[in-house]
Amino acid sequence: MAGLYVDTSALGRVLLAEPDAPAIAAETERYDVTWSSALLDVELKRVAFREGIEEGVADLLADVSLVDLDADGLRRASAIAPSTVRTLDAIHLQAAVELHKAGAIDAVLTFDHQLQAGCIHHGLRLAAISQPD
């Protein structure tokens, strides 16, 4: 069963109907299941709140499996390499690494360059659409 981790930079593009949103939907459909961190719930709802488009966000989040933000996970995120990954992205990276170890995901869909570098550092494959230039 192929799993895909989606972060806020990816689902945000769909929420805001950016030009590459249909391609993100097509890429998502290539996998069996989708995962993210509960951080996605907070980040995406904050974006929707600021942009005044809250009505669409719940429907998108309802179909993503979210890893809880527990104390153990946050402790591991605080120390995850590389140090250049930003604080909130470290939470995404830690969740993706753990899901990969558990066999739950095969690739990460992110457009954040620092998170992409973190994924590569840990041997996580980037989804085709989010391969860096």
Add this chain to the structure above:
Amino acid sequence: MREPATLVLSNGEKIEGEVDRDALGADDIVLHRASTEAKPAARLAAAMRKHLETAVPHPAGTTDRLLEADRNRPY
């Protein structure tokens, strides 16, 4: 080989998952939760397309700009 398992916390909360039968003798027993909680990607893709039918289009880079602005918001 994985098999279904339930972790029962002291407060009575139950966490469903799977454990590796061959790793049960290790110091740390890992509970894998993925296969019982994962949601179908096809459903998310369908939700994305439904959302896009009525969503107001934003220029490319809007999400990155909003996330970057949030992280750089002054104290």
